Amino acid sequence: MKTVVLKFGGTSVGTIERIKKVANIISFYKKKRFKVIVISSAIGGITNDLIKKSKLISNNFDKAEYDSLLASGEQAACALIAGRLNHLGYKSRSWMAWQIPILTKGPHNNSRIYKIKKNQILNFIRTGGVPIITGFQGINDEARITTLGRGGSDASAIIVAKFFKAEKCIIYTDVEGVYTTDPKINSKAKKIDKISYDDMLEMASLGSKVMQPSSVQDGKLHKIDILVRSSFKKKSGTLITSSKNSLSNQIITGISSTKNDSKVTIVGVKDKPGVAASIFKPLSLNQINVDMVVQNISLNGKETDMTFTIKSEDLKKTQKIIKDNKKISFRKLAYDKNVSKVSIIGVGMVTTPGITYRMFQALAEKRINIMVISTSEIKISVLISNKQTKKAVAALHKEFKLD
């Protein structure tokens, strides 16, 4: 008998009717003779409500108490699922992370699981039981509750799949899977049947909200097949797997675009060794994430222009830090909030020449001006005016035969 881990997100357990549906999904796998382990998030909306409460209590809410506060949500959801399965005649019980225990290291609000004591769960499964485990949380060495940060229930599911040697980890969520691009931006977006971890990592880090990059990374690291599918519709979903298994004719798997980037240009910076470090070190120390970077060729050997992108929410802070920076001198600080990063992603491009050219050509034909280019082995990103995002995504979607 194979083991499967089923993870249900907040919207999947958002109402009583949905919890009943979740129990039916679990029942389906039991009838197919799988050993089933379930991970659940908190009932949708509960966690946000608790976060709101914590902010009203204090603008500097204690991090450990914050974890205890938030972790209460999963407990209720798991008890309700187990209660429903019992009602349907299945042997089931809920486990809070501390009862297993699931052990974590690292800071409150952002810890990571390093060990799961398996005995209780294994015994329960052996006798036909379905354990329902709280996602998103664990306990640290002091037996205090910790949480795993954003998307933490996915992380729990994948680590549990690893520890229990599950054949597959199925993430039940409110979307049908991973799409070639955002369906809101391009109506021709199509669901991807299979995608490699690497492609998914690029998709995730570029704004596809289906999964957090760290969970995809865990899946890749531990070689866990991840199936993302809808709790509401009987559709096949998207399998995230190794590139060996996901090889297809598709060179480009997906196209992503961002909304909230800003471009900053420092005009006429005195060009001397270490100038880039002088600019970027204080930004990094202030938790500002710098994305695309371009340094113009220094024509006279004395001055250069430095252009980079950041999240728009960091723009004001960035401007202040640069202006206050005593280590550099420059003529002008320019910025542009109306930009968008459009990327094409695909493991296939490694072995296929001409992708860059085809991308630039497709954009040029639509008279789309490229401001900045950045490439990795399996991704090419360009910065363009955000007025042209939709047009660019459509052109690329067509060019790389994703329509």
Next chain:
Amino acid sequence: MKTVVLKFGGTSVGTIERIKKVANIISFYKKKRFKVIVISSAIGGITNDLIKKSKLISNNFDKAEYDSLLASGEQAACALIAGRLNHLGYKSRSWMAWQIPILTKGPHNNSRIYKIKKNQILNFIRTGGVPIITGFQGINDEARITTLGRGGSDASAIIVAKFFKAEKCIIYTDVEGVYTTDPKINSKAKKIDKISYDDMLEMASLGSKVMQPSSVQDGKLHKIDILVRSSFKKKSGTLITSSKNSLSNQIITGISSTKNDSKVTIVGVKDKPGVAASIFKPLSLNQINVDMVVQNISLNGKETDMTFTIKSEDLKKTQKIIKDNKKISFRKLAYDKNVSKVSIIGVGMVTTPGITYRMFQALAEKRINIMVISTSEIKISVLISNKQTKKAVAALHKEFKLD
């Protein structure tokens, strides 16, 4: 430095503003140099919402899962209180019952605390910290969460007060204390400053909703002074203490009345040895609580009438059980839903003759007919028509100088 246990009920932590107020109350005791231990219920309404959800999931919700489900409420409340105290500059943290642990025995939904491991809490208090502990719950020998039943947070508070040798256990609630009678029934009702455990036990078991009888019993057993007071108004509250401390000039401390009783009469029961047992055993086996019982004197030695009271919600079930009872034969089964039990309570009556007479006389003067009488050492109850409840309470309130 003396230790005080402060317990806050669901309405006391019902909103963010109220949680801030709770933190201020705790701060007050800290400033007075008390060692403070806090017990909190779940945020008001949360527990009922969870109960409702469990019923929608299953009409026979698993008892162990029910405990896990319900226990999640206190966790959030405690984290918020601790978070607020931290915000105010106090050292504080929340403890869930399993973290201490608080150990229970007995069935799910209705367990009782038998041990509290004190080390962590004592160490924290010694360093000036304020522990905030989840009420209503513990864990059993299998490390599963258990709850203590109705009013369980009061029970937690009193047992914690016992284990930590607290000078006093203060129950913060939404009423100002214990009243001589229900203010809704008699506007002349007055708050009682001091009441003995025994009087309070009678008050509680007779329908005063301030505290559950079992918690008062625990207080009595462990000699814990219990102060019941309002979280919202700065009033002195009611001290529940030993009769030695609570002795006052008052012979009668309070008057209570019930709303939901029914009177059942089995007319013409064949009178033989064991008939009462034959009637009441099956009721008891079906969890039906029989209160006042009167058996008429058997005039001819062959037949008798048996009258007793039960909760009105049990009436239908009771009728069915009696009709199906093969061990008794009778002529008629009569019932009356329009009855009310009115009681006078007071340790003082033990040493004061003539109380019974004064009670009956006061009711007779108002032409109130007494159907059934039942007495204990410190309580006299009469069953009357529920149309006369208000009049009866007023007459007795006046007769015993509680106005």
